[in-house]
Amino acid sequence: QSVLTQPPSVSGVPGQRVTMSCTGSSSNIGAGYDVHWYQQFPGTAPRLLIYGNSNRPSGVPDRFSGSKSGTSASLAISGLQAEDEADYYCQSYDSSLSGSLFGGGTKLTVL
Amino acid sequence: QVQLQESGPGLVKPSGTLSLTCAVSGDSISSSYWWTWVRQPPGKGLEWLGEIFHRGGINYNPSLKSRVTMSIDNSKNQFSLRLSSVTAADTAVYFCAREKRLTYHHYYMDVWGKGTTVTVSS
Numbered sequence: 562q563s564v565l566t567q568p569p570s571v572s573g574v575p576g577q578r579v580t581m582s583c584t585g586s587s588s589n590i591g592a593g594y595d596v597h598w599y600q601q602f603p604g605t606a607p608r609l610l611i612y613g614n615s616n617r618p619s620g621v622p623d624r625f626s627g628s629k630s631g632t633s634a635s636l637a638i639s640g641l642q643a644e645d646e647a648d649y650y651c652q653s654y655d656s657s658l659s660g661s662l663f664g665g666g667t668k669l670t671v672l
Numbered sequence: 673q674v675q676l677q678e679s680g681p682g683l684v685k686p687s688g689t690l691s692l693t694c695a696v697s698g699d700s701i702s703s704s705y706w707w708t709w710v711r712q713p714p715g716k717g718l719e720w721l722g723e724i725f726h727r728g729g730i731n732y733n734p735s736l737k738s739r740v741t742m743s744i745d746n747s748k749n750q751f752s753l754r755l756s757s758v759t760a761a762d763t764a765v766y767f768c769a770r771e772k773r774l775t776y777h778h779y780y781m782d783v784w785g786k787g788t789t790v791t792v793s794s
Contacts (some may be wrong), residue, residue, distance in 0.1 A: 597780035599718075606767055606784040607710075607718065613774060618782070650718055654777045660731050661708070661720035661779075 583651030676785035694768030
């Protein structure tokens with residue numbers, strides 16, 4: 562089954578650095594397909610945060626960074642701010658699906 | 673500035689057909705982008721439904737393949753989603769989005785509509 566696994570929740574205090582993972586398999590991340598990240602606030606549409614594993618669209622602060630290794634990817638947020646509290650989703654192509662696959666999402670809480 | 677706007681009935685009866693349209697402004701539906709639908713059930717994560725390209729390319733999520741149809745209307749600069757035989761499990765916020773492709777298998781959604789809520793209930 563094609564799945565991208567994300568931890569349901571992560572938390573941190575303002576100023577801290579937090580990371581969240583996205584674990585896939587040989588049919589998606591492990592096959593070399595790019596990982597992309599989205600940020601979603603309650604009641605709003607997702608917003609592209611990171612594309613192509615580690616690239617930031619214009620307007621995204623450099624506090625956000627992405628990386629990929631093997632069958633996993635990670636999103637890091639440094640200098641955590643209260644406004645970063647949101648849901649974060651990873652997305653990749655899956656060859657078994659012949660289409661896009663989203664992770665289950667990680668809820669970031671800023672304590 | 674590219675904008676996408678979903679529209680369609682907010683309530684669909686069980687076993688009926690869900691029909692949504694996404695109007696595109698600020699870009700041509702016939703440009704180099706693919707166009708996609710994503711949904712989000714209440715309190716849950718995102719699910720990719722499928723994608724369409726103006727030159728005839730279409731890919732559907734296999735879990736929905738027998739029920740889903742997507743189409744493009746070049747004259748109205750919009751694309752559409754039809755989902756048949758709906759059940760309560762199809763209740764969700766439906767988003768349309770633009771796909772930016774780095775290569776055929778490397779793409780992401782760079783512009784999203786605000787989403788529209790569809791409830792399946794009698």
